[in-house]
Amino acid sequence: MRILVTGGAGFIGSEYVRRRWDSDPEARITVLDKLTYSGVEANLASVARQPGYTFVHGDICDPDVVDQVMAGQDAVVHFAAESHVDRSIDGADRFVRTNVMGTQVLLDAARRHRVGRFVHVSTDEVYGSIAEGSWTEERPLAPNSPYSASKAGSDLLALAHHRTHGLDVVVTRCTNNYGPYQFPEKVIPLFITRLLDGGTVPLYGDGRNMRDWLHVSDHCRAIDLVLHDGRAGEIYHIGGGTELTNHKLTALLLDAVGADWDRVAHVADRKGHDLRYSLDDSKIREELGYAPQVPFTEGLAATVAWYRAHRAWWEPLTERAALR
Template sequence: MRILVTGGAGFIGSQFVRATLHGDLPSGPGTRVTVLDNLTYSGNEANLADVAGHPDLVFVHGDIRDRSVVDEVMAGQDAVVHFAAESHVDRSILDATPFVTTNVLGTQVLLDAALRHRVGRFAHVSTDEVYGSVDEGSWTESSPPAPNSPYAASKASSDLMVLACHRTHGMDVTVTRCSNNYGPYHFPEKMIPLFVTNLLDGRKVPLYGDGRNVRDWLHVADHCRGIDLVLHRGRAGEVYHIGGGTELSNRELTGRLLAACGADWDRVEHVEDRKGHDLRYSLGIDKIREELGYQPLVGFDEGLAATVAWYRDNRGWWEPLKAKAELPR
């Protein structure tokens, strides 16, 4: 099988590539992977160091918005797993344009090329943030998108373009929507890697508002297992949720991170809340569990401890990235 993985040098994409080439996913044996990544500030070839030189890996430095590059790498592929996206909400609030051009227009460039080259399946990786905020209960795959941030709006738009390609052209597409990911190789601008690396450096951590915002946490390895199940067995034109099953407020998560790093609450700095900050996300995962047998395997306590240990042991990976993680002012 030949798979084009866009954004394969990012956090989640590189986990999928490593797991595939190491044989940890059903896609693994005999799979040839082509990674297309533009290596923007959060893309990092070091994320693929474990598989560099693998005979079944081809790396292409290129932009999903570049039609000629996309057309060249799409030729001969059996499937696309589309991770590439601008993904940081705070950056989208400062400047939404890159989110629209990459997440929406870039996705359409990929779809056009996949149609031309008759690619067998297009697996589009999205987010629970497209739904907005939910006070109680959990979203199902039939819940309507109601995004509240420019990032979420751009992802909802790309989801709709992918699903429209199925309805209009009959393309074999799937859309996965995940909850908040955590794990190794996570760029240190998101909450867990930002807080852990700050705490390891003796710095304070910025907690938005009163910390009541609730997120469901999903280990990146479980996420990639879910994506692989959908890639191989998901029904064409369908949306599948991939969740982790651990809901925590940001304040509760901060407490766990402080404990894991041996720090106290005096290291927490309360900062002005994010504009339009969604209060709670929650995905129902009955569909993927019943149809494809998905269940998260990594317990949150175990996964968080391993994640903190990874950052403690891999300063050489994250220290050069800290300056890039700072938001422009």
């Protein structure tokens, strides 16, 4: 199978590419990545010499580049997105451009080139906030941040291309990811790297905001299931099964690095901060046999150990993104 992976130099995209070659050494994968501040081509170093691997430095908003890389592909797995909520609050324009307009460029090219399947990777944040219970795939979208609104727009465009043009589109929506190679602006790697450096970490508000945590390897395994066996025009939720308040997560991270609560700075809550996300992922479990395999305690310990051992990877990134 010939697969175009957009955003393949990012956290989740690079995990997906590495995983594909572990399971299929004969894979033929083209990675298209703009290499913005959070894109790291070195994330793909382990597959760079594979004969079926091609890396293209380009923007999904560029119709000429997209048309060239789309030709001859059997499938698209679309990760490329601006994804940091705080940055979207500071300025939404590039989120709309990349997440909405870029997705439209990809969809148009996939239709022209008669691509067999388009997997659009999205987020639980498109639903807004839920006080209790869990969202099913039929829940109406109600995003609260510029980031989640732009992702909701791209979801709807993707599904519209299935309904209007017959493009074989499948949408996935996942909970919060964690694991190695995650850019250190997201909460788990941000806290780990700051604590390892002897600094303090910022805890929003009272820390009651709750998230479900999904190891990146489980997420990518689920995406592969959807790529091969998901039903066209459907949405699949991918959950991790570990709900934690940010306060509890902070306590676990402090314990993992041997730090105390005096290293925590309570800061003003994020604007429009959603209290809780929760996905009902029974559909992908029942239809495709998905179940997360990485227990959170083991996954978090391995993630902390990875950042301890890979300072040479994350230190330049924290400086580049002004996170220190």
